[in-house]
Structures are given as C-alpha cells and as structure tokens.
Amino acid sequence: MPRAPIDHSAPPEDDVSGESRAVHPDGEVPAPDVDADATVSLARHAARQGTRSLSLHQRLTRSLEELTPNEQRIARFLLAHQDELALYNAAELSRLTDVSKATVSRLFRRLGYQDFREARDQARSLRQSGVPVAAAPTADHHQRHYEQECRNLRQALAALDMLDMEALSSALAKAERLQIIGFRNAYPLALHLRQQLLQLREQVAVLPQPGQSLGEEVARLGADDAVVVFAMRRRPQGLARLLEWLGQAPCTVLLVCDDSLSTIPAGIEHVLRCPLDSVSAFDSYAAAMSQINLLATQLLHDDLVGGRSQIRRVTDTFDALEELGDG
Numbered sequence: 001m002p003r004a005p006i007d008h009s010a011p012p013e014d015d016v017s018g019e020s021r022a023v024h025p026d027g028e029v030p031a032p033d034v035d036a037d038a039t040v041s042l043a044r045h046a047a048r049q050g051t052r053s054l055s056l057h058q059r060l061t062r063s064l065e066e067l068t069p070n071e072q073r074i075a076r077f078l079l080a081h082q083d084e085l086a087l088y089n090a091a092e093l094s095r096l097t098d099v100s101k102a103t104v105s106r107l108f109r110r111l112g113y114q115d116f117r118e119a120r121d122q123a124r125s126l127r128q129s130g131v132p133v134a135a136a137p138t139a140d141h142h143q144r145h146y147e148q149e150c151r152n153l154r155q156a157l158a159a160l161d162m163l164d165m166e167a168l169s170s171a172l173a174k175a176e177r178l179q180i181i182g183f184r185n186a187y188p189l190a191l192h193l194r195q196q197l198l199q200l201r202e203q204v205a206v207l208p209q210p211g212q213s214l215g216e217e218v219a220r221l222g223a224d225d226a227v228v229v230f231a232m233r234r235r236p237q238g239l240a241r242l243l244e245w246l247g248q249a250p251c252t253v254l255l256v257c258d259d260s261l262s263t264i265p266a267g268i269e270h271v272l273r274c275p276l277d278s279v280s281a282f283d284s285y286a287a288a289m290s291q292i293n294l295l296a297t298q299l300l301h302d303d304l305v306g307g308r309s310q311i312r313r314v315t316d317t318f319d320a321l322e323e324l325g326d327g
Helices: 033-048 056-066 069-080 082-087 090-097 101-110 116-128 141-162 165-174 184-197 239-248 286-302 304-321
Strands: 177-182 204-207 225-231 252-257 270-273
Touching: 056 069, 069 090, 069 101, 090 101, 101 116, 141 270, 141 286, 165 225, 165 252, 165 286, 177 184, 184 204, 184 225, 184 286, 225 239, 239 252, 286 304
Parallel strands: 177 204, 177 225, 225 252, 252 270
Antiparallel strands: none
C-alpha cells in the first residue's frame, strides 16, 4: 500500500530544547498523529498506574518492549549509563544515541515524565539521597576520586572547627556513660568510635545491640550521660522520633550527620556535619572516619593522664591474654 503523504502544513512539534522535529539531520520521519495520540495515552495511563513513584530504571524495563526501535535505542543506552543521565541534556542524549531530540522528548513523555528535565532531576536526587548508582570507570576515575575525597576532608575539618569543641569534649569526658548510636551504614562508624574510646575510658557502649530495641537502653539516660548519634542518609524511619526524644532528654547529645538531614530537633546541642559525596557508586565514609580520629584524639588530650593510664591497662591486658600476634 502506498505511503500517505506528509502534511507539511501542520506546525512542527517542539521538544524540551525548543528545536523543531520537522527536519532532523538523522533523517528520522516525524511520527504520525496516531503515534502522538498513543504517546499521550500511554503517559496518562502510566500516571494513573503510579509510575511517578518508580525509578527511571523501573520505567524503562517495564516499557522496553513497547517502545519504537529508536526509543529502544535510547532506552538501552540509558540502562547502560543510568548514572550519567544527570550529566546530560536532551541535545547530548540525542547525539550520543543518534536519534532526534524529538524522539528523546517523546520517550520521556511515554515513560510518564513531563519532560527530560524531570527524569534528569529524579536521577540526581537518587544519587544525592545515597542510592548506589553504578558507573563505568573512566580513565581519570582514580584522580576524580582523590579530588572528591580531598574536598570531603576539607569540609569535614571545617565542620569540626565550627563545633564548640571545648564544651563538647568536656561534656563527653565528664559523662558517666557514653552511648553511641548508629543504624545501617552508620553502625560501623559507631563501632569504630567505641573501639577508639574504649582505649581511653570506661563505660562506652554501642546501641542498638544486635536484635535488640532502644527503649530500655535510652529510658535510663540522665544528666550524667552522653550520646553520640550517627545519622547518615538512607536513615530508618524511626530515627527522627529518636532524635526528638533525645532532644528532650537531660543527657548531652552529639549528632553526626550529612547535609541531607535538614531538620535538627530542638535540644540537640552539638551537630557535626560530614560529607559523603563520591564519584563512585557508593557513599564515601573516609571523612567520617577522619572526624572520629580527631574527636577521639581531642578526648585523649583533654585527659592525658587518665587516657594514658587506660591505654596501659588495655595494652597489658592484651599481653596477658596473648590476644594480639606479632604480625
């Protein structure tokens, strides 16, 4: 059957960059009106099905077989380079996949987005919230990693300088008991701080204990106690309520968190910000470990005599138990 002539009198459709799709260097023929109608229908159906709560990866995999060949080309490129979407604009994505910008725009509408920018913003927010996003290593990956780690360390040290370290270290040193709280990725940080402080003082514990709850532990906190809370992003839901409760408790509280925690409850006297930014798929906790090192060192120097005495007792006990090897 002969192909119907194209009506050139119809106004061209613009994509998000404002470029007409009527003429394109790759020679792609504009989709017929029926495809445009289908695009609108699919986008509306996607919205009804709640796709706005889905990630780009979920939308692509669910819709892949229903896409046109050119749309599939974009989709497969995005599935292989999801982490890079935040770096592109519509024109660059069009060039990298060798399809028109109109097709790029049409694809994102079919996936339930208003436009390409909405999808890109979602990709950026995912990484900034701590979601691991895999990236193919580049030739300069190690250099970029090093530079980002240096930025993190500078910010972490600047954050320490903003603390009232004299008041904080005095409160921690005088505390009868020191409780350290950490969940998920923050739990190893809590363990590490405890390991350092146990060499300086007694009565240091990590909460929650495996398989246990917090209520019975924090219920007895008094004015002579201190609590350090590590609250890094992707926090459990109950942490906000715990922080509110601690803000009203009589104990001293140090909150260590990244910038994603925007609301600090009243009563939390000491807040230490810690950057976790990384050019890799996962957050970096190197700056947090550095802050722990400096905090423990400060506590040691605030009570050098007592700290050295505890260090000797611990070292002598290691020797008596023959727990540590020579290697």
